[in-house]
Amino acid sequence: MPEPAPALRINTAAGRGTLAAAVLASGMVFLDTTVVNVALPRLGADLGASVAGLQWTVNGYLLTLAAFVLLGGALGDRFGRRRIFLLGVVWFTVASVLCGLALRTDWLVAARFLQGVGGALLTPGSLSLLQSSFHPDDRAKAIGAWSGLSGVSTALGPFIGGWLIDALSWRWIFFLNLPLAVLVVLAAVRWVPESRDETASRTAGEGRRFDVAGALLGALALAGVTYALVDAPGRGLRSPQVAVAVVAAVVAAVLFVLVERRRGETAMLPTGLFGSRLFSVLNIFTVLVYAALGGFTFFFAVYLQNVVGWSALATGLALLPTTLLLLVGSPSAGALSARIGPRLLLLREVGPGASYWREVLPGVAMFGAGLTMVVAPLTASVLAAVANRFAGVASGFNNAASRVGGLLAVAALPLLVGLTGTGYEQHAELTAAYRGALLWCAGLLLVGAAIAAVLVHRPRRQP
The missing domain is CATH 4.10.860 (DNA Excision Repair, Uvrb; Chain A)
Known part of the structure; x- marks a missing residue:
């Protein structure tokens, strides 16, 4: 085993390079997560996709990402975090190029499955690199910078993606990952130190295999x-x-x-974690909230373009307030979380020729404000519900639960509201489906609020 690299400081070239690699890599994943919904109407028309094709375009990525993200973190711990991180970056980029070159819907869906696997290798590594590489005095600063800068990429995703879709083609939202990946690989090879979990390596030598x-x-x-x-x-x-x-x-x-x-x-998922009732309840809550969020963004982006008649860029900008509020909102949850559902219904009556300022912005802003009261403290609550040695797997499972929520919503909502075939291209059919879907999303959020109110309690203060 090589000698461990010295702990990085954030004000050095190596520290800044390591942080840049982690931020850019996370940015690629977040960018594709936020912008693909905006591209659905254009790529659907270009490839002749049905509603099922659009669903699999979103869900193929979410499925493999949710299923393998915990395994991706374990691979990094054992074989080297930088090595698996770089493998994930290259894998994700090759799959992105295949997405951009797709000539048929089945080709695009298969490439999205592959992209999710790359994201599962990449996502855990981007944060674990910072945790394992930086000096303890600078670790919090590095992680805070990663969180803020990654959030900026999430916020800019719909804007940049919408502009690329209108100015060039939906294919460029995937080709954009190629130059970003080149920068990540160069920075990682030049500055990121290798690290691994020695405990995981020892257990591998004792014959304890991956799950x-x-x-x-x-x-x-x-x-x-x-x-x-x-x-x-x-x-x-x-x-x-x-x-x-x-x-x-x-x-x-x-x-x-x-x-x-x-x-x-x-x-991969120790079942003993579910001995904590709080952990179990919070993950059920996560599935419900992110199901509503995933279902809303899937229908909203298609509806604004195919019924209201907005461009891809205008649609991306319409979703921007929600992201910005999540970035700057206060990390406090309370009774306001119960109001997310009713406020989402403000967007149900948006129709052709709608005014952004009068009809769209109020609903989007209220939805974002409600999510702000939930998302920020949720991860902290999940981590606090289990022992510290399970922090990594608990965080990973909660991340997977959020993906599963979106996956199930995008799969189930079109069935529940009767949207099939090419119905997303028909104004009347899509309008009825959109309004029904928002009712379901609001209901999911209200159920989540009720569960939180009844079953989630402030833990007793320890002496």
């Missing part, structure tokens, strides 16, 4: 549920394909629980 079975079973369970929900409108709820998908999902989920129980604390 690959758990990761694959989790992915199969999610894929089965998603396929059944997406395919049901076209084939029917009683079709053999849908029935097989449901059975496969149930069997995979049961086997996943059995495998994780058997592995104990070496599992």
Whole structure:
């Protein structure tokens, strides 16, 4: 084993280079997460995609990212965080280029699956590099800078993506990752020190293997549920394909629980974590909130372009207030979180020729203000609900839970509101589906608020 590199200081060239690599890499993932919804109408028309094609364009990425993000973090701990981080960057970039070159919907969806795997290798590493590389006195500054600068990339995503879609093509939202990845690789090779978890390396030598079975079973369970929900409108709820998908999902989920129980604390997801009622409740709350957020952004971006008649750039700008409020909002949660659902209904009556300032901004701003009261303290609460040694896996699972919420919402809502085929291109059909979807999203948020009010309590102050 090489000698550990000296701890980095943030005011040195190596410190700034390491921070830049982590920020740019995270920015690529966040950019594609926020901007793909804005591109859906254009790429759908260009590729002749159905509603199911649009759903898989979003969900293919979310599925593999949610299923493998915990495994990606474990690979970095054992084989080297910089090595796995660089592998994730290259993988994500190659998949992005394949997305941009797609000539058919199935090609694009397959590339999005691959992109999610790259994101699962990259996302845990971008933060763990800072945690393991910087001197303790500078670690908080580095992580704070990463959080703020990554947030800026998230905020700029819809604006930059909308401009690229209008000025060039939807394909450029994926090609943009290529020059960013070149900068990340150069910075990482030049400045980022290698690090690994020596405990993980020792357990590997003792024959304790990765929980690959758990990761694959989790992915199969999610894929089965998603396929059944997406395919049901076209084939029917009683079709053999849908029935097989449901059975496969149930069997995979049961086997996943059995495998994780058997592995104990070496599992990808130690089941002992759910002995904490607070941890369990907060993750249910996470799924509900992010399901509403994912469903809202999926329908809202398509509706503003195909019914209201806005450009991709205008649509991106319409979503900007929510992101900005999340960046600068106060990290305090309280009774205001219960008001997210009703405020979301302000956007239900937006129609053709709508005024941004009078009809769109108030609803978007109120939605963002409500989320601000929830998102910031949620991660801290999840981490506080488990022992410190499980902080990494608890944070990773909560991140995966948020992806699963969006995944299930995008899969289920079109079925629930009757949007099928190319209905997203028909004004009347899309309007009815959009208004129904917002009712479902508001309901999910109100259920989450009720669960939080009843089951989440302030822990007793320790002496």
